[in-house]
Structure formats: C-alpha cells, structure tokens
Amino acid sequence: MRIRVEEAIRKLGYSPDPAASALASKVTYNIGLLLPSLTNTVFEDVLEGIYQGSEDTRFFIQIGDTRYSALKEEALIGTFLRQKPAGLIVTGFEQTEKARGMLAGAHCPVVQIMDFGEPPIDMSVGFDHEAAGYAAARHLIECGYRTPGAVGARLDSRSRRRLDGFRKACQEVGLWDEHRMVITPQSSSVGLGRHLLEELLSRDQSVDAVFCNNDDLGIGALMEARRRLISVPEQLGICSFHDMEMTQHMYPALTAIATPRFQIGKMAIDMLLAEIEEPHSVKRRNIDTGFKLVVRDSTRRAG
Amino acid sequence: MRIRVEEAIRKLGYSPDPAASALASKVTYNIGLLLPSLTNTVFEDVLEGIYQGSEDTRFFIQIGDTRYSALKEEALIGTFLRQKPAGLIVTGFEQTEKARGMLAGAHCPVVQIMDFGEPPIDMSVGFDHEAAGYAAARHLIECGYRTPGAVGARLDSRSRRRLDGFRKACQEVGLWDEHRMVITPQSSSVGLGRHLLEELLSRDQSVDAVFCNNDDLGIGALMEARRRLISVPEQLGICSFHDMEMTQHMYPALTAIATPRFQIGKMAIDMLLAEIEEPHSVKRRNIDTGFKLVVRDSTRRAG
DNA sequence: TTGACGAATGATTGCGCAATCATTTATCAC
DNA sequence: GTGATAAATGATTGCGCAATCATTCGTCAA
Numbered sequence: 082m083r084i085r086v087e088e089a090i091r092k093l094g095y096s097p098d099p100a101a102s103a104l105a106s107k108v109t110y111n112i113g114l115l116l117p118s119l120t121n122t123v124f125e126d127v128l129e130g131i132y133q134g135s136e137d138t139r140f141f142i143q144i145g146d147t148r149y150s151a152l153k154e155e156a157l158i159g160t161f162l163r164q165k166p167a168g169l170i171v172t173g174f175e176q177t178e179k180a181r182g183m184l185a186g187a188h189c190p191v192v193q194i195m196d197f198g199e200p201p202i203d204m205s206v207g208f209d210h211e212a213a214g215y216a217a218a219r220h221l222i223e224c225g226y227r228t229p230g231a232v233g234a235r236l237d238s239r240s241r242r243r244l245d246g247f248r249k250a251c252q253e254v255g256l257w258d259e260h261r262m263v264i265t266p267q268s269s270s271v272g273l274g275r276h277l278l279e280e281l282l283s284r285d286q287s288v289d290a291v292f293c294n295n296d297d298l299g300i301g302a303l304m305e306a307r308r309r310l311i312s313v314p315e316q317l318g319i320c321s322f323h324d325m326e327m328t329q330h331m332y333p334a335l336t337a338i339a340t341p342r343f344q345i346g347k348m349a350i351d352m353l354l355a356e357i358e359e360p361h362s363v364k365r366r367n368i369d370t371g372f373k374l375v376v377r378d379s380t381r382r383a384g
Numbered sequence: 385m386r387i388r389v390e391e392a393i394r395k396l397g398y399s400p401d402p403a404a405s406a407l408a409s410k411v412t413y414n415i416g417l418l419l420p421s422l423t424n425t426v427f428e429d430v431l432e433g434i435y436q437g438s439e440d441t442r443f444f445i446q447i448g449d450t451r452y453s454a455l456k457e458e459a460l461i462g463t464f465l466r467q468k469p470a471g472l473i474v475t476g477f478e479q480t481e482k483a484r485g486m487l488a489g490a491h492c493p494v495v496q497i498m499d500f501g502e503p504p505i506d507m508s509v510g511f512d513h514e515a516a517g518y519a520a521a522r523h524l525i526e527c528g529y530r531t532p533g534a535v536g537a538r539l540d541s542r543s544r545r546r547l548d549g550f551r552k553a554c555q556e557v558g559l560w561d562e563h564r565m566v567i568t569p570q571s572s573s574v575g576l577g578r579h580l581l582e583e584l585l586s587r588d589q590s591v592d593a594v595f596c597n598n599d600d601l602g603i604g605a606l607m608e609a610r611r612r613l614i615s616v617p618e619q620l621g622i623c624s625f626h627d628m629e630m631t632q633h634m635y636p637a638l639t640a641i642a643t644p645r646f647q648i649g650k651m652a653i654d655m656l657l658a659e660i661e662e663p664h665s666v667k668r669r670n671i672d673t674g675f676k677l678v679v680r681d682s683t684r685r686a687g
Numbered sequence: 688t689t690g691a692c693g694a695a696t697g698a699t700t701g702c703g704c705a706a707t708c709a710t711t712t713a714t715c716a717c
Numbered sequence: 718g719t720g721a722t723a724a725a726t727g728a729t730t731g732c733g734c735a736a737t738c739a740t741t742c743g744t745c746a747a
Contacts, residue, residue, distance in 0.1 A: 096462070096466055097466075097733080097734070098407070098466065098732085098733055098734070099466055099467055100403045100404075100406035100407040100412070100467070100468070100732085100733080100734090101403075101407050101702090101732070101733035101734040101735090102733080102734055102735075103403035103702095103734090104401070104403040104404050104407050104701095104702050104703065104704085104732090104733080104734070104735090105701080105702055105733075105734040105735040105736075106702090106734080106735055106736085107702075107735095109403075119422070119428060119431050119432075119435075120428040120429070120431065120432050122425065125422060125423040126423070128422050128423065129422075129423050132422075132449055141463065143446060144447050146435055159399070160444065163399055163400075163401065163402055164402055164403070165403070270629050270630075271629060271630045271633040272629060272632070272633050274633075275633055297630075300630065300633075301633060304633050304634060304635050307635045308635055326573050326574060326575060327573075327574045327600075327603065329575070330574040330575050330577075330578055330603075330604060330607050331607060332607050332610045332611055400703080400704070401702085401703055401704070403702085403703080403704090404702070404703035404704040404705090404732090405703080405704055405705075406704090406732095407702090407703080407704070407705090407731095407732050407733065407734085408703075408704045408705040408706075408731080408732055409704080409705055409706080409732090410705095410732075
C-alpha cells in the first residue's frame, strides 16, 4: 500500500503544499534567523555554521536582516512568529521589551547568539565581549605599549562592551586617557579604519598601540600606518577583533582576538534542533564559548 | 465600519495567518533569492541592493544558498516554488535542465542576475564576464606588461569566462602561455591568493603581471608580493576583480575591474517588483550593466 | 472456530483565509 | 417620489493538508 502511494507520488510529481501543511498543523519547518547585518563578514561564518548544521535536515533557514535596528528586529520577530517557525535564532540580548515578550511567549525554542552574560530568554551561545576587550588591552600592556588607544564603529551594545573592557584594563594600570577612544556610529569599513587611525593620531601623537573593534578597522589602520611610514609593531601595535581569514595574511600579520563564529552558529543550530526534536532535552542552555587571543607580528615587538 | 474593524484588529492584536492566506490565494509575499554563496563578499553588495529595493514593501526576501551546486539549486527552486513565491531571483544561467523547466513554468516573474549573454528564462541583469576578463588583459598589455599570468579559484562558469576573455586578449597579441594560468577548484580566500601567486611564480619566474579572478585572490597576491619583496607595480602588476571596498585601501591600491553589484541587486528587485505589480510591464528584460576598469597604483608603472 | 487485540486503512472535520456570490444600503437623475 | 446604478456589507465555499475518529483487516491464543 505504502509502495503504491509512493509510486503515485513519483508518477504525478506530487509534493505537499507547505501552506496547507502549516495551516493544518500550526507548525512549519522554517527556522528564523535574525542577524543585524548580512554585509558584515562577522556573520558570514555564523551563517556557515548554521547552514552546515542544518544541511540534510528538513528544516529551512529563513534569514532576516535587522540592520542593527531593534525596531526592525521587533517587526521581523512578529513576521517570523506569524509563520509558526520550528525555531528561532536571534542576535544578542538587546531586543525591545515587546520583542522579548513575543519571544518568551513563542511556541518554539529560541537561541540568542553572539553574546554571553545575561540570562537568555530560552537558550544562548556566545562570549563575553567585555572580557574580550579586556584581554586585548592586557595583551598590549604586556607587550610594553604604554599609550594605548582604541577605535570603534557601529556601536551596538556588544561593540561598546568590548571597548568598555578595553578601557577598564587600561585604567587599572593607569594608562588610560579617554581622548584616545575614537568612536563613530558609521558602519565599519577599511576606509573608515584608516580614517579613525588618522583621527586618533591627530588627537594624540604619542599613541603607540591601537585596539580595533573589528577586522575591517584593523586592516584599515594597518594600511594607514603603512602609508604614513609608521612601523608596525615597533612604533604602533595593532590588535584587531574577530580574526577573519584575511587578517593572518596581512603584512605584517595582525594580532587579533579570534571569536568562534562558526562554532557559535553550529552550536546554536544544534541546540535548536535538539530542542525541537525533544523539548527540554537540552541541558546546557547558556553557553560561554570564550575567545582566543592570537598573537601575530602586529604586536610582536623586538625586546 | 472600516474604522470599527481596524480598532478591533488593534485591540485584539489580530494579525492574519500567512499560511491560510497562501492557501486561499495561491500566492505569498515571499521573494526567493538564490545565491551560490553567502560567505562570498561579492554577493553582500547584491543583497544590499535587493534589500534596499524591497524595504518598506510588503515583500519578504527569502534567501537560499546553493553552495555553487546546480543540484542544490534545483532542490531549492523546487522548495521555493512550492511556497508560491511572488517572484524569484536566481544567480546565473547554469541551471539544470529540470530547474530551467521549473522556472519557465513558474507562475511568477524570474530574474537571473550576475551574467549577461544568453537569453534569459524571463528577465536578466548582469554583465559580460568574458568582456570583463578581456578588458583586464588589455589594460595590463597597455601598461606594458609582457608576461601576463592569471589566477582563479572556485571555477563556476562566470569565473571561467573571465579567464577565457583574459586568455583571448593575451593570445591576440601573442603574449600567452597556458602555463601562466593557475586555477584551482578550491574556494577563494586571501591565503589562497598568496598560494596561487607562489605557484604562478614557480611555474614562470618572468611573470610581470597577474590578473586575479576576484578580490580575495588579488589582496592575497599583493601580500605575497610584499612578503617576497617583489615591487608592485614595477616588477609585478596586479589587476583584481570586483573591486570591493577594501581594494582601494590596500597599499599600493589595487587596480580592479569594478562590477556593479549593488546596482545589479537593485535593478533586479525593481524589475521583479514592477513585473509582480503589473505583468509584462517591464520592457527591457535583458540588461547589460557593463563594468568599469578602475586604474590604481598596482598597475601604474612609471614610464 | 471464536474472540480479542493491534495494526492498517478509510472517512470526516476544521485550520483561517480569499474569492465569489447574494443581499442590502446609499447615491443620483429624472 | 421612482427607478436605476453603484457601493457597501453579509453569507458561503473551498484551498490542501493534519488530526481525529470509525472501520476493516490480519494475527494469535484458547
């Protein structure tokens, strides 16, 4: 009987209507993914992990681009929930009150990614951004740099906390001056990195090290240093953030805080699928992935 | 009456069920977008254009990642069509026979992007890759380079045609040797760009210019040249492809064939929305956006 | 053979909306 | 005021499936 039916399916080229299925069963095989940006290389790797973890399952990843706007995010959460997703992955902890309410009341598991600290709405996987910024500062200080600065763009809460951590570590050893923190709401780019280093140097010519809030800025800073014939790492140490593939191939290679973006994506989808399969089966619901300092030539001073 | 209804909607927090709507009307507000890769910066800008063009409309972009596989693409086209999308955007002209059949029979407009040449299934917007490669070669030749090579990765049909065009221009002036074409099926990265230049130089030390099939490779080649103390552009001219933001900030800045990725995305979504709004209203259904040679220091030899 | 039980199969209902048709109400010219 | 037309409103049906219930069939022990 089953065989006969399956033969007919093949012969007629039948395939079920997902809309009818969703209407009748009140659930779909869609997994909603909310990212603040798709044009930010940081999220490419997260995406890669999520795709890899959901390949060959019946689930379909539906991406929403919030453009770093909590309101757009709120609207998208509404749109997604209306479609009765099987699960939801959202970036960070900074949803609007209403969005948090919707997520808390959702009839599906929810994973918050890229951050660690606050208790999650449901589950979370990420790392502590303040600790990461702190680690960057400690590294520069231990390398002997004494006039550290920092540059940052597109200041979402996570970026801000990285800079907070950096500032804190510098203050602890009495090496901080707030003038050496150059930030802008503009979205980050290599060109902006060059510009921000320029601004930093114009504010304080004695700056001997800079923490760049992400790799675009790091590469930009490196190129600007090169243009000005400022030697890296001797005259200027550069520590980048995220460590995308490119940074290790720069010349000199960039020291960076490497963030486990692929792993975060993979763990998030794994947790989500497990929880969809068997509700309440996931035990560790709030995961700190940590980060890693990768020391390369851009901070490796002789002596 | 209308007012009373809308008040009730607000009060009850009612929002229509998209599944029921899709079932009853046989159409949704989803626009399917098939890209070969999301971790390729090339498509970020396309995406940006599409998002910008669909913002504040009732349409929702649904992304599918084909991972450069025609079979995955075929499967995704099936998945998308089952959802009765309002429109579809697919990359390139290399669909499987079956996929082309499905697209041709789709009850919605279809735009093929990133390529120009073949007659489209429905509509298309892109540029001629062979002509772009040809232009790169002509530029290097006109700069006086006499031993041009080329490196390429991830050889989809478009990449291949770029290299074909490059080869053709070199052959026309008797400057070609197939040994100076180094290609690999690996996916492109900066590290790979370094490696491919290494390979190219090991095959023929007299190479004095290289065309890189995309910017990752171009930046990698530049970094490798730097490491080997090969001066750019004097000893080695480098021409990159696509011209993402970063290339102009390299040191020396990279000459590149700039491709109008944002514009392609924007035009594609505009054509699609117009056609959804009013079938057969779009007149120019096969658009050649062209490309632009941007000359910078990496090919600007003194004399 | 009989009864009892579980598995396989068949028949029915409702999900929430859009589309269609049937009805009522408003609008206007004469 | 009348009739004719257009607009607004109301009632009904069906989209294609999943879930539920009702039925039949097969299996086995007594």
